[in-house]
Amino acid sequence: MSQRVLIKQLQSLPDGPVSVSGWVETVRDQKKVQFVILRDETGAAQLVNPATRPPVEPVEGAEPQDAAALALTDTISALTTGTFLTVHGELKHDERVKLGGVEIKVASLEVASLALPETPIAADSGLDKRMDWRFLDLRQRRNNLIFRVSTTLEHAMRTWWVERDYIEVHTPKLMSSPSESNAELFSLEYFGDQTAYLAQSPQHYKQMAQSAGFGKIFEIGDVYRADPSFTSRHATEFTSVDAEISWIDSHEDVAAMQEELLAFAIAAVKDKHGAEIAELFGVEVTVPTIPFPRIPLSEAREIVAARGHETQRTDGDLEPEGERQVSAHVKENFDHDFVFVTDYPFGIRPFYHMKDAETGLTKSYDLLYRGVEITTGAQREHRIEVLEEQAREKGLALEGLEHYLDFFRYGVPPHGGFGMGLARVLMLLLGESSIREVTFLFRGPTRLAP
Structure with missing residues (x-):
C-alpha cells in the first residue's frame, strides 16, 4: 500500500x-x-x-x-x-x-x-451563519490561505526578533489586578474569596522584564477586552503582538524597530504567498518602504479638517473616519500604506506613557495601516516618582498598583514598546472587511461558540 x-x-x-x-x-x-x-x-x-x-x-x-x-x-x-x-x-x-x-x-x-448529505452553509451564506459553522467555512482554499499567511507572518516576526537576540516571554493571562484600567475588564472567581482578572495586555509584565534586565523581549499571545463593540475591528479575545526594549532615547526607537519588523514580515508573506493572495483575494502584497511617514496628531487633525471631515470626539483623538482620512492623505502624497501619528496629549494616553519635558505631550504614537489603527507604542515613564505622580493625575489609587510600581523601586532602564493586533494586520493585508474573517474562532459580545 x-x-x-x-x-x-x-x-x-x-x-x-x-x-x-x-x-x-x-x-x-x-x-x-x-x-x-x-x-x-x-x-x-x-x-x-x-x-x-x-x-x-x-x-x-x-x-x-x-x-x-x-x-x-x-x-x-x-x-x-x-x-x-x-x-x-x-x-x-x-x-x-x-x-x-x-x-x-x-x-x-x-x-x-461520511458527511451528512445536507451542508448547513453555502457560498452565499452570511458571515454570522458561516461563523456558526466555522469548521466547514474554513475548508475553503481561500480561508485556508489566511492561516498559512498568518503562520508565515508570525514566523517571520519571531525570526526577526530572535536573530536580534530578543527573548520570547509568555506572560500570565490571570492577574490579581487590572493590567490597564478597570474598564473593559473581565473578572472571575478564583480560589477562596479571591477575584482574578483576564489580562487586557501584557503591558505590566513587559515592563517587569525590563527591570529584570532582559533588555529586549516579545510576546505573541491572547488578550481580553470586555468591550461591547460590534465593529469590524473589535473582539473580546484577540491575539496581541507585543515587544518592549530597553535603553531607548525616545518612542522613535520603538517606531524604528516596528517598521523594520513589519517590512521584514510582509516581505516574507509576499515571497511565499504573494501569487496565491493575488489569485484568491485580488490583493497585491506591497512591502512597505522604510521609514514610514510620521505626522504629529495636531497636524493630523488639520489634515482631517482640510479634507472636509468634522470630528465628533471631544478629547482630540482621531475617530475611525479621521484615521481613514489621514491614511488617504498619506497614500495620495507619499504612496505609503502606513503612517505613524505621534505626540498625543497625556489626557488620552495611559499614565505610564512618558511626557516630553518641553511640550508636555506624550512620547507615543499610533500606527495606522490602510486607514485603521493597528498599534499603540510609546516610551514608558521609568522614574518611580514621576510615574506615581502621573498615576495620581489620572485619578488612580497607588494601592492598587503596588505590584506594578515595585518594578520601578529597584531600578529600571529607559524603555518602551508597542502592542499590535494580529487580526487587524491580517485583515488589512488581505483586504478583508472584518477581523472575524481572519480569526480562527471569533469571540465578541454575542459570540462564545463554537
Whole structure:
C-alpha cells in the first residue's frame, strides 16, 4: 500500500501507484464515468473511475460483472460533500486535466468519515451563519490561505526578533489586578474569596522584564477586552503582538524597530504567498518602504479638517473616519500604506506613557495601516516618582498598583514598546472587511461558540 502523499506533491511524482487523503468537494456521477474532486490541506485533485453498473435487465450469456468494481461505483455514488476518505489508485499526468494536469484512476477507497448529505452553509451564506459553522467555512482554499499567511507572518516576526537576540516571554493571562484600567475588564472567581482578572495586555509584565534586565523581549499571545463593540475591528479575545526594549532615547526607537519588523514580515508573506493572495483575494502584497511617514496628531487633525471631515470626539483623538482620512492623505502624497501619528496629549494616553519635558505631550504614537489603527507604542515613564505622580493625575489609587510600581523601586532602564493586533494586520493585508474573517474562532459580545 502506498504511503499518503499531499496533493500539492502529485505534479512532481511520476505516473504510478499513489495514495491521497482528504475530503470530497464535488462528485460528478455520470452513467459511464465518475469524477470526484478531492481536496486536502494543500490543494485539490481529480479522481476518475469508469462506472460499472448492473444492467437494467439481465443479458443472457453476458460475462458476470466484477463485484469489486460494482461496489466501488456504488460507494462513489453514495459519497457526500465533506466526506473524508483515502483513495489508492494510479496517478496519470494529462495536460487536458484542468486541475493541476494530473488525475488519479481509483483502484480502491476507504471512507474515514461520511458527511451528512445536507451542508448547513453555502457560498452565499452570511458571515454570522458561516461563523456558526466555522469548521466547514474554513475548508475553503481561500480561508485556508489566511492561516498559512498568518503562520508565515508570525514566523517571520519571531525570526526577526530572535536573530536580534530578543527573548520570547509568555506572560500570565490571570492577574490579581487590572493590567490597564478597570474598564473593559473581565473578572472571575478564583480560589477562596479571591477575584482574578483576564489580562487586557501584557503591558505590566513587559515592563517587569525590563527591570529584570532582559533588555529586549516579545510576546505573541491572547488578550481580553470586555468591550461591547460590534465593529469590524473589535473582539473580546484577540491575539496581541507585543515587544518592549530597553535603553531607548525616545518612542522613535520603538517606531524604528516596528517598521523594520513589519517590512521584514510582509516581505516574507509576499515571497511565499504573494501569487496565491493575488489569485484568491485580488490583493497585491506591497512591502512597505522604510521609514514610514510620521505626522504629529495636531497636524493630523488639520489634515482631517482640510479634507472636509468634522470630528465628533471631544478629547482630540482621531475617530475611525479621521484615521481613514489621514491614511488617504498619506497614500495620495507619499504612496505609503502606513503612517505613524505621534505626540498625543497625556489626557488620552495611559499614565505610564512618558511626557516630553518641553511640550508636555506624550512620547507615543499610533500606527495606522490602510486607514485603521493597528498599534499603540510609546516610551514608558521609568522614574518611580514621576510615574506615581502621573498615576495620581489620572485619578488612580497607588494601592492598587503596588505590584506594578515595585518594578520601578529597584531600578529600571529607559524603555518602551508597542502592542499590535494580529487580526487587524491580517485583515488589512488581505483586504478583508472584518477581523472575524481572519480569526480562527471569533469571540465578541454575542459570540462564545463554537
